Amino acid sequence: MKINLLLGAALVLFSAAAFAQDSLKGNAQTGKDLFVAKGCYSCHGFVGQGSREGPRLMPALPYPAFVAQLRTPRTIMPPYTATLVNDQQAADIHAYLESQPKPPDPKSIKLLQ
């Protein structure tokens, strides 16, 4: 029963997120500023590279999964309610993460050999 409720809630969130993504276009530059202002950088690094405190965010999750994790984290990440990060801001942050370039091939970096 409890699991069903959770799944139901997740589906509602995913649907709402998908709807929000359809109607909201994220701005990567705004998202970059929000990534700092909302404290995302503190665990995930300024470019989402990840750290011991929080996983790498590149490549970016699909938007519905991103918002689901933001609102109802499955790990010890603190929750970001719509009061803290509204749907437009979530879309902006997601756009920032999507705008990050692919990292270089480790084999191309001499120091990593």
Add this chain to the structure above:
Amino acid sequence: MSKQPKLKRRQFLAGALAAGPVASIAAATKANAQAAPARVTSVPPVPPNENVLPDGTPLTEARSGSDYIVDVIKTLNIEYVASLPAATFRGLQESLLNYGNNTKPEFIMCLHEEIAVAMAHGYAKVARKPMAAMVHGTVGLQHASMAMYNAYADRAPILVISGNIQNSSARRPNVEWNHAAVDQNAMVRDFTKWDAQPTSLQASAEALVQAYDLAVTAPMAPVLVTLDADIQEDPLHKEEEAKLVLPKLRRSRHPQGDAESLHEAAKMLVAAENPVIYANRYGRTEKAPALLVQLAELLHAPVIDGRSRMNFPSRHKYNHNGRREQALAQADLLLALEPVDLWGLTNDVQDLIGRPNRRLNRQANLKIVHIGTEGLLLKANYGDVQRYAPSDLTIAGDAEATMPVLIEAVKRELTPSRAAALAQRGEKLSAMAPRFLEQARTEATYGWDASPISVARTCMELWDALKGEEWTMPTETVFLSDYPHRLWDINKPHNWIGGSGAQGVGYNAPAALGAALANKGTGRITAAIIGDGEMMMTNQSLWTAAHHQIPILYIVHNNRAYHMEVMHTLRMADRRSRDTQRIHIGTDISKPNIDFATLAKSMGVYGQGPIDSPNDLGPAIKRAIDVVKRGEPALIDVVSQPR
């Protein structure tokens, strides 16, 4: 000298103070006037005996109690004493410098008692023996206390010496009362292994030797001896000294697990299908890693390194830190060597509202064999004891001292067929190992060219300079996302020494300097990456590095914040859906940004930075390493990603 009256120093001081200098001179003048015709002169008359005041108070002494204390200290083969000078041990300080010729121990001047103790902490883990730290009575010991707590929690041996004026009637007014106490050791008794406040010279000698012996016998820890100022400063006459007995250091062995229990443990290890070895504060000597390699290769078992010491080579095929949780989840037997926190290997308290406890993903039939000294040194007040955890077999004994016996017990249990089966397990484990390094390398590429500079980039720029050298990285790596352990080839006992023990901020800069002091003259490069908050807590370490020409490279991981607290405050704001921008109030170290290169230069240390372009970092490290190779300290300020 033996004919001089045996007036105690404090009696002299009390008498002199009561009468005052004018009265003393007046008395001398009167005595002189009676002995010779009066004459007019502006020069104060010379007393008939230059060494004794007319009231019999001696003015000079040939040998003092503190000289004898130096004799005692020299029997302990202590190379250095780190100290900030202070009145309560002025007698001993002068004896160390002149009578002891400032060698063994050599006086290392520090600008804070916390630095003196933390230096000794880092030194002990590289030199594998203690040095002394000498701290002022009351106020100096209070300054030193946090560093002593770190060293206690890290089970590092330090001989801490302090001073006191026990005879209250001999204390000069005001300050000497503030710097004296009835039982000053009480303030650190909860985190020292032993302490003493001896009341005679013989007792002082025995206390120092006993303290040293206890400090270096596992479980090792700081010890404290408070030496009375009178005992230090009073004249020591030949007839008194003839009665003294110089204590001889006893030869103590470390506690070792009992043979019967180790036989049982060996049976369990050989029978297990998926044993995992967890080593945390295991490596006490240079022999430790090789012994653990021997056991792991006998059992073909993965090792998870808790990294409180150099326990196991980072790139060994059985180092499975790269799949720590998976390995522990599959384990049917866990051998925990000095784990410190046994409970935390199978349980967790989540940082969520209500702090829920949870059992980690572990096999229902998991058996635990625990070897360690945790239960052999316990104090009730502080939480160093950690949470109670059950085990199937706990063996009280120093894990490293026990290891040779355990290895032999395992060899006796291994039949040829069982050894062959375990070897097959080893092949599977070996095949996994290369992927850990590959994963870490891939992770490092994200943010590789970012500014602020990524910690992975900083670590690898430094590694490029160290990998062809003998080196020690003496500072904590958790705030560096553990990249040194994941990407560097850490395989020598002196490469890594673990962390602070109690996470008391201020450990890293002086402990690294202590490690560098131990490395001085060995050709090893000591390179420390230290947070900006850490550096600011004990930045006076730089002056000591320059003053004593201790070669060390400091790289400041400058994220311009107490970043752990940024994350803590953010978590609270997130839970409460409140402003996330105010979390920087009281946590950020900016406005103004600290200029660490200028700070270093102000204390005579070569400084570079701030460096915020990753491409500038490699050349800066090369220049700084050249300085270090010349025998001098250097610092680079790197504007960094948070973690």
